[in-house]
Amino acid sequence: MKSYLVNIMKPFDLTDNLEKDVIQLLQIHDKHIIADHSIRVAAEAKKLARQFNVNPDAAEIAGLLHDISGIFPNHKRIEVAKQLSIDILPEEEKFPLIIHQKISKVMAREVFGIDDPIILDAIGCHTTLCANSTTLDKVLFVADKIEWDQTGTPPYIQHLLTQMEKSLEHAAFSYITYLWDQRDSLKVVHPWLADAYFELKEITQKSS
Template sequence: MVYNREQLIGIVSGQMPAKRWKHVEGVMQTAVELARRYGADPVKADLAALLHDLAKFWPVERQEAVIRENGLNAELLDHDKQLLHAEVAAFISQRDYGVDDPEVLDAIRYHTSGRVGMTQMDKIVCLADYIEPGREFPGVERIRELAEVSLEEALLAGFDSTISFLLEKKKAIFPLTVLARNDLIAQLKKRNPES
């Protein structure tokens, strides 16, 4: 069965506190704006943003079970539990809600960690998650300003912010995020060899 947008809104909003649903609405709005600004499909951006935190408030044990039982990325199990929900949300979106667009599913899957070779949609949803209007953290205004001119520059600043936070807290950094950051630097260098 394929669900329409209104049905998905009911399903997703019913699985989280109202405050988190407000965040999801902000990510949806921001993802659509970024998609329009950078020439991506706003309908896909809206759908990926709508589903990105689908499993965020599931018990960690349930998220881990979905990963184990379905042969998903087991490397996530050895890292911060905050990473699990993205992989689980992509899987559940496909299995239970009929989302079969790989671009949408990947944008959901990598919205927390990033990856090497991020697609435009990956970048849009990941960045929208960082800068939606309800987000408040040191440096978010600068990331919002960068988002006006460059997806890559803004996302790089977002990853830098996350990595700095994790270093400060003496937490492990998921290797894929470091690789995603390095890949963004390479993309920006290729575009502007002088920098």
């Protein structure tokens, strides 16, 4: 584990049960909502993985760990990213919430010993998606949007679920379009999100 993470994380004991460890770490940092969200995303990702022929265990692991960096408040995330030698985009510097996906990727590797690049990459783009995304990337992305971490019903959920009857790409594009249509009011438009938008737009138009 990188020494910087050791110094800034509250001590906790790793076991051979990943779900237990994730919950323990988040609860130690009083992130009970994130813990509940992570469990629900892991279950949804595992279900979607079976539906779209992806390794369900990999999807569950990615779901459990995707928001593990939530232990760090927004105002500390850029400094954490710098200490972990993470490349920081101008949009992330302006809106630090987004960089949690990259921090979670590093924590999954350095704290929890995940070495599968497919799992790590899915964690690393679960908020924005990206171009050339894998099926696991899209499974985690969609699962995160279905089991969102806010109260009430997601305003986009019915259209997303309807589009998922067509394909996983249609479902992912549905949510990205929801953001894209209000991009002028967003704090930033992450370039990875823009890349995913134009790529999925072409893919879904061809298959319609």
